[in-house]
Amino acid sequence: MSEPTRPRNFIRQIIDEELAAGKHPDGIVTRFPPEPNGYLHIGHAKSICLNFGIARDYGGRCHLRMDDTNPTKEDQEYIESIQQDVRWLGFDWGPHYYHAADYFERLYEWAELLIRKGKAYVDDQTAEQIRDTRGTLTEPGTPSPYRDRTPEENLDLFRRMRAGEFPDGSRVLRAKIDMASPNLNLRDPVMYRIRRERHHRTGDRWVIYPMYDWAHGQSDAIEGITHSICTLEFEAHRPLYDWFLDQLDLPRRPRQIEFARLNLTYTVMSKRMLSELVRDGAVAGWDDPRLPTIAGLRRRGYTPEAIREFAERIGVAKADSTVDLELLETTVRDDLNSRVPRAMCVHRPLRVVIENFPEGEVRTIEAPNFPDDPPKMGHRQIPFSRVLWIEEDDFLEQPPKKFLRLSPGREVRLRWGPVIRCDRAVKDPGGRVVELRCTLDPDTFSGPPRDGRKIGNAIHWVSAAHAVPVTLRLYDRLFTVPNPAAGGGDFKAHLNPASLETLAGAQAEPAVGAARPGDRYQFERRGYYFADPQDCRDGRLVFNRIVPLRDSWAKIAAKG
RNA sequence: UGGGGCGUAGCCAAGUUGGCAAGGCACGGGACUUUGGAUCCCGCCACCGCAGGUUCGAAUCCUGCCGCCCCAGCCA
Numbered sequence: 001m002s003e004p005t006r007p008r009n010f011i012r013q014i015i016d017e018e019l020a021a022g023k024h025p026d027g028i029v030t031r032f033p034p035e036p037n038g039y040l041h042i043g044h045a046k047s048i049c050l051n052f053g054i055a056r057d058y059g060g061r062c063h064l065r066m067d068d069t070n071p072t073k074e075d076q077e078y079i080e081s082i083q084q085d086v087r088w089l090g091f092d093w094g095p096h097y098y099h100a101a102d103y104f105e106r107l108y109e110w111a112e113l114l115i116r117k118g119k120a121y122v123d124d125q126t127a128e129q130i131r132d133t134r135g136t137l138t139e140p141g142t143p144s145p146y147r148d149r150t151p152e153e154n155l156d157l158f159r160r161m162r163a164g165e166f167p168d169g170s171r172v173l174r175a176k177i178d179m180a181s182p183n184l185n186l187r188d189p190v191m192y193r194i195r196r197e198r199h200h201r202t203g204d205r206w207v208i209y210p211m212y213d214w215a216h217g218q219s220d221a222i223e224g225i226t227h228s229i230c231t232l233e234f235e236a237h238r239p240l241y242d243w244f245l246d247q248l249d250l251p252r253r254p255r256q257i258e259f260a261r262l263n264l265t266y267t268v269m270s271k272r273m274l275s276e277l278v279r280d281g282a283v284a285g286w287d288d289p290r291l292p293t294i295a296g297l298r299r300r301g302y303t304p305e306a307i308r309e310f311a312e313r314i315g316v317a318k319a320d321s322t323v324d325l326e327l328l329e330t331t332v333r334d335d336l337n338s339r340v341p342r343a344m345c346v347h348r349p350l351r352v353v354i355e356n357f358p359e360g361e362v363r364t365i366e367a368p369n370f371p372d373d374p375p376k377m378g379h380r381q382i383p384f385s386r387v388l389w390i391e392e393d394d395f396l397e398q399p400p401k402k403f404l405r406l407s408p409g410r411e412v413r414l415r416w417g418p419v420i421r422c423d424r425a426v427k428d429p430g431g432r433v434v435e436l437r438c439t440l441d442p443d444t445f446s447g448p449p450r451d452g453r454k455i456g457n458a459i460h461w462v463s464a465a466h467a468v469p470v471t472l473r474l475y476d477r478l479f480t481v482p483n484p485a486a487g488g489g490d491f492k493a494h495l496n497p498a499s500l501e502t503l504a505g506a507q508a509e510p511a512v513g514a515a516r517p518g519d520r521y522q523f524e525r526r527g528y529y530f531a532d533p534q535d536c537r538d539g540r541l542v543f544n545r546i547v548p549l550r551d552s553w554a555k556i557a558a559k560g
Numbered sequence: 561u562g563g564g565g566c567g568u569a570g571c572c573a574a575g576u577u578g579g580c581a582a583g584g585c586a587c588g589g590g591a592c593u594u595u596g597g598a599u600c601c602c603g604c605c606a607c608c609g610c611a612g613g614u615u616c617g618a619a620u621c622c623u624g625c626c627g628c629c630c631c632a633g634c635c636a
Binding site: 008009013033034035037067069070072073123126127130131134135136137138139140141168169171172174181182183184185187190192193194195209211212213216232233234235236237238239258260265271313314315316317318319320321322323324326327330331333337338342344371372402404405413414415416417419444447448455456457458459460522523524525526527549550551552553554555556 | 561562563564565566567570571572573574576584585586593594595596597598599628629630631632633634635636
């Protein structure tokens with residue numbers, strides 16, 4: 001009965017070792033530092049769970065920091081969505097909410113310090129010239145003609161940059177490191193650029209803005225971050241991260257550790273692609289339930305618990321990886337299975353008339369909301385009457401072998417109700433089956449047939465006169481290929497045209513009529529559904545399919 | 561090509577004083593079942609990227625090779 005032990009990841013191992021060496025007397029401090037220029041997605045959720053999870057487990061803290069050093073791309077809308085998403089995932093940054101922008105003054109002072117130490121200079125070259133003199137992967141760069149300005153001149157120029165004396169893009173402040181370094185990041189990286197752009201936080205107090213490399217590590221240091229956890233692509237930046245820290249006289253220094261970002265099959269995770277889908281209307285917005293955004297997953301009906309569990313299951317390592325979407329789906333099913341009430345909802349109704357059940361009579365059936373543990377969620381009443389709806393695909397005139405549902409002459413159990421036999425199918429002029437005439441076995445309302453005959457299966461149904469009409473939105477994977485971003489072509493060419501199917505004529509049992517926005521159900525034999533918080537109004541019920549149930553019949557049928 | 565990383569079953573991922581390969585997902589089979597759901601069993605014969613070497617013994621140490629990812633934004 002012991003807890004299944006989660007293998008600790010390499011980051012926790014590093015922390016354990018450092019702790020054992022007495023390195024962090026003041027505890028562990030991590031941070032989640034999104035740039036507010038887009039919505040968070042499940043890849044961010046991995047990082048959030050990692051950072052906040054470590055803080056929680058080590059009795060430390062995790063900061064939420066907006067990495068807002070670029071005024072041209074950032075927006076208040078994103079800040080709010082980020083905060084909402086992190087909170088919704090179940091994490092709390094307490095009083096530790098920060099903005100890199102709040103450190104601009106401090107950063108500026110430190111920049112002057114580097115200039116005085118001869119470790120930074122103002123470069124008058126254009127962006128093109130800087131690019132052209134950076135060298136290549138195999139050839140060293142060439143020094144800027146302005147590289148050897150005196151600290152005094154640099155200081156004067158830098159102050160005038162700040163004062164707004166120079167036009168946008170005319171000058172930059174560069175770190176003076178090594179134009180021949182094999183690590184391109186060390187070839188005199190730009191620290192500041194001039195940009196007359198209103199910043200969402202600092203307004204127009206600044207016309208110079210620090211670059212990521214100069215701002216990030218220093219922000220970490222200011223906040224007392226012990227472990228600055230980021231994704232693999234920043235690995236080559238670590239020497240620069242450390243170099244900047246080395247220039248300052250700091251009492252303690254953060255350590256940057258990189259891990260592999262999350263990729264998921266049948267979706268895209270890059271901000272660029274995500275915003276393109278939203279912008280072009282391929283989806284209904286950042287919270288479209290087909291998107292891997294936190295907002296989309298939330299709207300779809302995923303629970304924070306499921307996402308956190310998913311983050312645990314996928315682990316944390318340094319190898320590039322693409323996780324199978326199935327794992328995410330399995331994880332939500334596991335979560336929902338034990339906490340969501342069952343109900344019946346006929347998606348594509350087929351009319352059934354029970355010929356030996358009197359017209360006008362109603363029989364009430366009591367059924368558990370959670371059959372696996374009835375006391376847990378109580379019971380509800382289900383009306384039974386002469387005319388019912390059953391699922392269209394639960395009837396087949398010519399049943400293939402192993403088909404356990406209804407067909408002429410065959411019997412099936414109505415879930416919680418009696419066993420019925422199909423006597424004949426009524427067709428329209430076009431030959432389409434529009435109604436089934438059936439007979440019920442009155443002895444089977446609350447038990448197996450007296451004669452001991454076996455009934456192969458139970459199907460869901462609703463009483464036509466009592467049913468509640470609902471709209472169902474059946475979501476499927478957004479793309480038809482496992483890796484739509486690969487290949488260099490237009491990823492949108494792989495969009496799944498059937499990623500959303502709306503069923504406007506579904507019929508649910510009466511109990512579902514009491515659903516409140518945000519409620520979840522398992523519609524038996526079909527899947528888990530979420531009453532859409534926005535679209536359930538004016539008495540209209542709209543359910544999003546969170547995830548279908550595992551469908552083993554589909555597999556059998558597919559095999560023939 | 562220079563630099564930085566990574567390579568353990570279809571997909572994730574443990575394994576670190578060298579002792580002779582966890583777990584999850586997927587997949588296959590069975591039991592049970594008034595959800596073809598859930599649950600429970602069983603299976604999934606892993607040459608640990610490849611080739612050498614050290615050693616009584618290596619996924620773990622050494623050498624060489626191969627493959628994949630990241631870096632040449634005044635983005636983060």
